[in-house]
Amino acid sequence: TLRGHQNSVHSAAFSPDCKRVITASLDTNAKIWSVESGECLHTLHGHGLEVHSAVFSPDGATVLTASSDKTAKIWCAQSGKCLQTLQGHRWEVFSAVFSPDGALALTTSEDRTAKVWRVESGECLQTLRAQGPRFTSAVFSPDGKLALTASLNPVAQIWRVDSGKCVHTLGGHRNSVCSATFSPDGARALTASQDGDAKVWSVASGECLHTLS
Numbered sequence: 001t002l003r004g005h006q007n008s009v010h011s012a013a014f015s016p017d018c019k020r021v022i023t024a025s026l027d028t029n030a031k032i033w034s035v036e037s038g039e040c041l042h043t044l045h046g047h048g049l050e051v052h053s054a055v056f057s058p059d060g061a062t063v064l065t066a067s068s069d070k071t072a073k074i075w076c077a078q079s080g081k082c083l084q085t086l087q088g089h090r091w092e093v094f095s096a097v098f099s100p101d102g103a104l105a106l107t108t109s110e111d112r113t114a115k116v117w118r119v120e121s122g123e124c125l126q127t128l129r130a131q132g133p134r135f136t137s138a139v140f141s142p143d144g145k146l147a148l149t150a151s152l153n154p155v156a157q158i159w160r161v162d163s164g165k166c167v168h169t170l171g172g173h174r175n176s177v178c179s180a181t182f183s184p185d186g187a188r189a190l191t192a193s194q195d196g197d198a199k200v201w202s203v204a205s206g207e208c209l210h211t212l213s
Contacts (some may be wrong), residue, residue, distance in 0.1 A: 002033050004040050007050075015056045020077070022063055024054035030065050032077060042080030046073055053095050057102040062119070064105055068092035072107045074119055084122035088115060095137060099144040104161070106147055108135040114149055116161055126164035131155065137179045142186040146203070150180035156191045158203060168206030172199060 007026035014021055020041065021033045030044040030051050044054075049068035056063055056077065063075040072086040072093050086096075091110035098105055098119070105117040112134045116126040128138075133152030140147055146167070147159040154173040157166050170180075175195035182189055188209070189201040198212040 002031075002038055002040070004031060004043075005029065010051065011053045011055075013055050015060045015077070016058060017060055020056070020060075022054045022056055024051040024065060026050040028067075030054040030063065030075075032063065032080065042077075044073075044075050044080055044082070046082045046085075047071070049092070052093070055097060057098045057119075058100060059102055062102070064096045064098055066093040066096035066107060070109070072096040072105065072117075074105070074122075084119070086115075086117050086122055086124070088124045088127075089113065094134075097139055099140045099161075100142055101144055104140070104144065106138050106140060108138045108149070110134055114138045114147070116147070116164070126159075126161065128157075128159050128164055128166075131157075131169070133176075136177065139181055141182045141203070142184060146182075146186070148180045148182055148189055150177040150191060152176045154193065154195070156180040156189065156201075158189065158206065168201075168203075170199070170201050170206060170208070172208050172211075173197065 005025040009025045011024045024030045032042040047067040051067045054065045066072045074084040089109040093109045096107045108114045112130040114128040135149045137150045150156045156170040158168040173193040177193050180191045192198045200210040
């Protein structure tokens with residue numbers, strides 16, 4: 001049992017080598033833990049409000065956190081030092097993920113946008129705008145060229161990362177889309193909705209291939 005946070009823990013994720021775990025908490029901190037010993041290796045101080053998510057980069061060298069303080073932060077996983085603060089959202093940031101090569105980050109916010117960032121510089125490269133209420137999730141495709149967003153609207157959207165252009169709007173659900181993800185080969189997208197259905201989509205055409213109900 002990894003004890004040390006002073007409030008609810010919102011997320012937990014393994015490092016790529018499975019030797020460490022990163023946790024995010026409402027106590028405004030994230031913590032890096034040793035899987036073998038259960039020891040807290042680093043407490044990542046710096047956010048001013050709740051931390052909603054925390055993940056390791058694909059190489060395990062850095063950590064990405066998302067917070068209600070309107071920022072995401074990139075940290076050195078070895079030292080616990082903050083390397084970059086990603087500033088630009090106008091409301092709380094709910095999620096943040098790395099691209100498969102670790103060069104980019106993708107964040108979602110209550111401000112009804114998702115943003116693509118360059119990890120090394122902290123520069124915002126693209127802003128993706130929701131068609132109404134906020135995005136519920138955002139992920140990169142396996143090749144890092146596309147982003148897939150889910151929304152409180154009954155749609156998901158596929159975007160070009162290099163241009164920020166929406167390629168396909170995946171409509172057909174009857175209620176909010178809670179999450180969306182790519183297949184490992186990047187050829188299909190999978191959405192899950194509060195309408196009780198999941199749907200499988202062609203990434204190339206945007207066509208709904210199957211409804212799982």
